[in-house]
Amino acid sequence: MNTHTAIAETEPVAAKSAREEMIARIAPGREERVFLVLSIFIGVVSGLLVVSFRMAIEWLSVLLLGSSPNPHQPRLLYIPAAAGLVIAVLTRYVFPNVRGSGINQTKAALYISNGYISFRTVIGKFLLSALAIGSGHSLGPEDPSLQIGAGVASLISRRFGMSKEKLRIFAPIGAAAGLAAAFNAPISAILFVIEEVIGQWSAAVLGSIVLSAVASVVVARSFWGAQPMFRIPVIDLRDSRELLAYAALGIVGGFASLLFASCLSYLRPKLRTQPQWSQLLQPAAAGLLVGAIGFFGLTQVMGAGYEAIDQAMHAQFAWKMLLLLALFKIVATTLSFSSGTPGGMFAPTLFIGAMLGGAVGTFEKIYFPHLTGSIGSYALVGMGVLFAAFLRAPLTSVFMVLEVSGNYSIVLPVILANTIAYLISRVLQPIPILEQFTHQDGLDLPSMEELREESNLHLEDAMQPVTVPILQGSETIADTLRSLAQYEDPKSIPLFLIHCPDGLWYSAKREELEALSRDQPATQTDDLGVPTPAAATLAEHLGPERTPVIFPDLPLSSALPHFQRWPVLPVTNRAMRGSLEGTVTLQDVLNRYQKH
Amino acid sequence: MTLQTEEYSGLKRRLILRDSLTFLSLLLVTVVLFLITFFLFRSFVTHRQELALRWSARGQSAINSGHPEQAIVALRTALSYAPGQRSYELLLAQALGEAGHTEESYNYFLGLWETQPGDGLINLSLARLAAKKNDVQAAINYYRASIYGTWEGDGIVRRRDVRLELSQFLIAHHDLSSARTELLVAGGNAPDDVPLALTLANLLEQANAPHDALTYYQKVLALEPKNGTALESAARLEYASGHFDEAHRLMQEAMHEREASSSNQETITSSDKDILDNSARILDLAPLKKLPNNERVSRILDARTLAKKRFDACSAQVSTASGLSNPLQNLATKWTSKDATSNRGALLNDPTQQDATMQLVFDTETQTSKLCGAPTGDDALLLQLAKFPHAMEP
Numbered sequence: 001m002n003t004h005t006a007i008a009e010t011e012p013v014a015a016k017s018a019r020e021e022m023i024a025r026i027a028p029g030r031e032e033r034v035f036l037v038l039s040i041f042i043g044v045v046s047g048l049l050v051v052s053f054r055m056a057i058e059w060l061s062v063l064l065l066g067s068s069p070n071p072h073q074p075r076l077l078y079i080p081a082a083a084g085l086v087i088a089v090l091t092r093y094v095f096p097n098v099r100g101s102g103i104n105q106t107k108a109a110l111y112i113s114n115g116y117i118s119f120r121t122v123i124g125k126f127l128l129s130a131l132a133i134g135s136g137h138s139l140g141p142e143d144p145s146l147q148i149g150a151g152v153a154s155l156i157s158r159r160f161g162m163s164k165e166k167l168r169i170f171a172p173i174g175a176a177a178g179l180a181a182a183f184n185a186p187i188s189a190i191l192f193v194i195e196e197v198i199g200q201w202s203a204a205v206l207g208s209i210v211l212s213a214v215a216s217v218v219v220a221r222s223f224w225g226a227q228p229m230f231r232i233p234v235i236d237l238r239d240s241r242e243l244l245a246y247a248a249l250g251i252v253g254g255f256a257s258l259l260f261a262s263c264l265s266y267l268r269p270k271l272r273t274q275p276q277w278s279q280l281l282q283p284a285a286a287g288l289l290v291g292a293i294g295f296f297g298l299t300q301v302m303g304a305g306y307e308a309i310d311q312a313m314h315a316q317f318a319w320k321m322l323l324l325l326a327l328f329k330i331v332a333t334t335l336s337f338s339s340g341t342p343g344g345m346f347a348p349t350l351f352i353g354a355m356l357g358g359a360v361g362t363f364e365k366i367y368f369p370h371l372t373g374s375i376g377s378y379a380l381v382g383m384g385v386l387f388a389a390f391l392r393a394p395l396t397s398v399f400m401v402l403e404v405s406g407n408y409s410i411v412l413p414v415i416l417a418n419t420i421a422y423l424i425s426r427v428l429q430p431i432p433i434l435e436q437f438t439h440q441d442g443l444d445l446p447s448m449e450e451l452r453e454e455s456n457l458h459l460e461d462a463m464q465p466v467t468v469p470i471l472q473g474s475e476t477i478a479d480t481l482r483s484l485a486q487y488e489d490p491k492s493i494p495l496f497l498i499h500c501p502d503g504l505w506y507s508a509k510r511e512e513l514e515a516l517s518r519d520q521p522a523t524q525t526d527d528l529g530v531p532t533p534a535a536a537t538l539a540e541h542l543g544p545e546r547t548p549v550i551f552p553d554l555p556l557s558s559a560l561p562h563f564q565r566w567p568v569l570p571v572t573n574r575a576m577r578g579s580l581e582g583t584v585t586l587q588d589v590l591n592r593y594q595k596h
Numbered sequence: 597m598t599l600q601t602e603e604y605s606g607l608k609r610r611l612i613l614r615d616s617l618t619f620l621s622l623l624l625v626t627v628v629l630f631l632i633t634f635f636l637f638r639s640f641v642t643h644r645q646e647l648a649l650r651w652s653a654r655g656q657s658a659i660n661s662g663h664p665e666q667a668i669v670a671l672r673t674a675l676s677y678a679p680g681q682r683s684y685e686l687l688l689a690q691a692l693g694e695a696g697h698t699e700e701s702y703n704y705f706l707g708l709w710e711t712q713p714g715d716g717l718i719n720l721s722l723a724r725l726a727a728k729k730n731d732v733q734a735a736i737n738y739y740r741a742s743i744y745g746t747w748e749g750d751g752i753v754r755r756r757d758v759r760l761e762l763s764q765f766l767i768a769h770h771d772l773s774s775a776r777t778e779l780l781v782a783g784g785n786a787p788d789d790v791p792l793a794l795t796l797a798n799l800l801e802q803a804n805a806p807h808d809a810l811t812y813y814q815k816v817l818a819l820e821p822k823n824g825t826a827l828e829s830a831a832r833l834e835y836a837s838g839h840f841d842e843a844h845r846l847m848q849e850a851m852h853e854r855e856a857s858s859s860n861q862e863t864i865t866s867s868d869k870d871i872l873d874n875s876a877r878i879l880d881l882a883p884l885k886k887l888p889n890n891e892r893v894s895r896i897l898d899a900r901t902l903a904k905k906r907f908d909a910c911s912a913q914v915s916t917a918s919g920l921s922n923p924l925q926n927l928a929t930k931w932t933s934k935d936a937t938s939n940r941g942a943l944l945n946d947p948t949q950q951d952a953t954m955q956l957v958f959d960t961e962t963q964t965s966k967l968c969g970a971p972t973g974d975d976a977l978l979l980q981l982a983k984f985p986h987a988m989e990p
Contacts, residue, residue, distance in 0.1 A: 034615065041622055048626070048633045055640045067647050068673035159618050223637050231680050233710055307676045314707035316700060374710065375703075 043215025046177035060134025080287030083135030095124025102147030122151030136302035138332035140347020149178020233376025250417035253385030254424025286339035322359035357382015389421035460552035462592035473500035473539030503578035648678035664695035716745035838984020844875035958982035
């Protein structure tokens with residue numbers, strides 16, 4: 001239970017439903033309008049906070065590690081350790097909800113706490129993540145930015161007395177804004193939030209997510225400039241045979257992500273089951289070990305590591321050094337993250353990917369010099385590869401590389417390598433790492449991968465051939481009775497479909513038809529007393545009501561609301577009005593769901 | 597009903613007012629947050645610029661004081677505070693090269709080259725690094741790209757310097773004809789400048805283009821007639837091309853200049869002295885057509901006597917070892933001919949016979965040098981004269 005509260009925050013209960021109802025009555029369109037305007041405000045404020053967050057990280061880095069951290073400086077050992085101790089104490093006693101990266105916390109807010117993220121969590125995430133990354137812990141600022149954005153959204157939206165439904169979806173809006181500002185890449189941020197936080201495309205929030213992401217990127221760019229996060233090298237794919245080299249990178253990336261995920265999924269729960277007092281020391285111990293890696297030569301693995309990514313993209317390391325950096329980054333990030341130090345996984349993932357990509361590129365340049373792709377392009381593709389395989393966000397990974405590089409010619413290598421890495425990761429590690437974290441935290445959040453891949457059932461999956469008798473609505477009751485007489489035992493037929501002259505259908509129970517025939521006068525007479533035939537047709541007797549028009553491609557669930565009124569539903573063809581494809585009953589639908 | 601409508605309107609007004617106030621306060625908070633971020637950011641940027649400047653200055657001074665490893669660390673730090681700053685990147689690439697990280701430096705320059713493939717300095721650096729890596733063709737390509745690339749400042753001078761460097765590289769790799777072409781192009785666009793002309797002449801000499809080199813030494817002498825280096829070098833070239841009179845004159849002047857110049861502490865080299873002495877002696881021996889007939893015939897007779905002695909000695913040496921060879925037998929036949937026996941009177945009256953006798957002398961010196969080793973003394977000088985029999989004739 002304790003672990004549960006560590007990630008999912010509980011919203012202060014307030015009886016608002018009566019007030020919400022009253023507001024909805026007096027200003028029906030208000031919530032939609034406020035929702036859109038607030039999305040822009042959320043984007044702007046998130047952008048400002050993320051800019052401040054990045055500044056705080058860099059300032060703290062200079063302040064704590066010096067302006068030029070280099071191997072063999074003793075402060076590399078004790079600063080991350082001391083910062084770890086401070087972080088552990090503050091996490092325990094002041095900001096209990098700031099552990100972890102921030103993605104799962106945002107998802108928990110969305111699915112469990114009606115979008116609620118407390119102000120204290122936002123402040124804690126800002127301060128402690130900045131301190132952790134600035135002091136050299138191997139973590140990144142993107143995921144905390146995402147949670148900060150979601151927190152801002154939660155804070156702002158609560159001031160406007162929005163409905164619970166709206167409050168809930170503000171979290172992903174803020175998350176997109178925070179991530180977009182941190183990444184300087186709005187499309188990737190939007191896609192990531194859809195892929196990893198919401199799990200599916202939803203027209204209701206897409207517009208607001210786009211608005212907030214764009215607003216936050218505009219704010220971030222007004223400070224940092226429009227240039228991408230890394231200096232992008234020249235990218236060119238002249239010979240399609242080179243795709244084989246990128247495929248090799250995809251394989252390497254797939255296995256590297258597996259190693260990274262395995263390390264995390266092993267160490268994190270192990271450390272979390274240690275006694276409470278030792279958990280207070282874990283961030284310090286992790287800081288000491290990460291600092292030792294820096295102290296003995298690999299300072300690049302400390303902090304987010306953007307500079308090293310940039311250097312790898314510009315071929316400034318030998319391939320053995322690149323492999324070493326990738327390996328030690330996996331170790332350092334596993335230690336930092338598993339110890340409960342707040343900070344993100346994005347930057348380390350990109351770092352490992354860039355190093356592996358650079359290593360593969362340099363290796364191929366040396367041993368296959370005819371390949372024309374620059375080492376930088378391999379590093380760039382490598383970033384996408386790890387992103388796809390480790391975070392299991394294949395669509396975001398492709399767009400991220402395209403957006404960061406601003407070069408469409410890299411699309412083929414990216415798609416190929418990312419897909420290979422993603423498939424390897426899926427086969428060898430069925431549960432995505434973010435989902436494993438939620439399970440370790442004792443939560444049961446929906447699996448985004450499953451949501452994305454859920455095959456929706458359609459009416460055609462439950463549809464049965466027409467076996468019920470079909471009557472013509474244009475016939476009179478007498479004719480209908482004569483038609484029924486041709487069946488051996490009409491009393492045993494429970495349902496009928498009546499084809500009305502307007503092309504629509506009416507499904508009737510036997511009892512309904514019997515009642516109609518009972519109410520039918522034997523003969524009718526006109527005003528002069530001359531008998532006239534009962535001219536009213538069956539359709540006229542049934543009145544204007546018709547069974548709803550449904551088609552085979554509609555979702556199976558769309559039929560459910562109609563079974564209360566109609567015992568059987570005719571499924572018609574979209575091209576030919578009234579043409580019957582089959583029928584469905586409630587039992588058919590339930591049978592199909594049970595089979596699924 | 598009226599009461600309900602009024603209450604409804606009141607509620608709506610209150611709701612609008614509340615939303616407006618909330619939005620206003622949100623706007624105010626946003627503006628305040630923006631201002632705080634703006635001022636913090638400005639201070640942050642200034643601080644980073646200061647750090648970048650400080651570290652780049654350290655890097656520059658480390659390069660200047662010959663500590664490239666320290667420069668690398670400093671410049672990497674500077675670049676972390678000013679990413680993409682071209683001047684720092686170039687310095688870093690240079691420091692990497694100077695620290696012996698040839699491959700890394702090469703890659704760094706390649707990275708810079710990808711963004712500016714037409715940059716003269718980057719191409720030059722790549723050419724030097726390729727030369728270091730012994731990648732001759734790549735070096736030549738980068739040198740050429742550098743020559744035709746863009747340069748900041750005095751592009752003409754930089755391009756010419758690169759061309760001279762390329763020609764030196766070509767000479768070192770024995771591509772003398774390409775080197776000569778580059779030097780002639782460089783010289784063709786060069787102004788009248790003594791040090792440059794001396795450099796060009798020197799390189800042309802190395803490129804096995806003595807005639808072109810001499811042209812540049814002469815150009816120097818036209819500008820500075822007392823230029824010792826040009827005088828000596830021109831004398832050497834004239835001597836080598838058989839213009840012993842010019843060689844003697846130039847070397848004599850060079851010696852005079854050297855003696856006259858108190859600042860010039862260089863001692864006269866033995867080769868210069870030899871050139872002076874040998875050219876003087878050759879001028880004494882050479883039966884030039886401009887000499888009076890009597891004098892010319894006397895010199896021809898002296899030369900014939902010398903050559904005959906040389907032939908006899910060589911014949912004796914060779915016949916003792918293995919019998920007379922074919923060329924010596926031919927020479928022996930010639931020495932029994934009229935050319936070898938004509939007396940002074942016959943020679944005085946027959947200029948054709950004079951030339952034929954001298955030809956016998958030259959043939960004898962040439963053949964004996966091949967069969968009996970290099971001659972010494974006047975024989976050696978006659979052999980030298982034999983190489984350019986008409987060089988001193990008008």
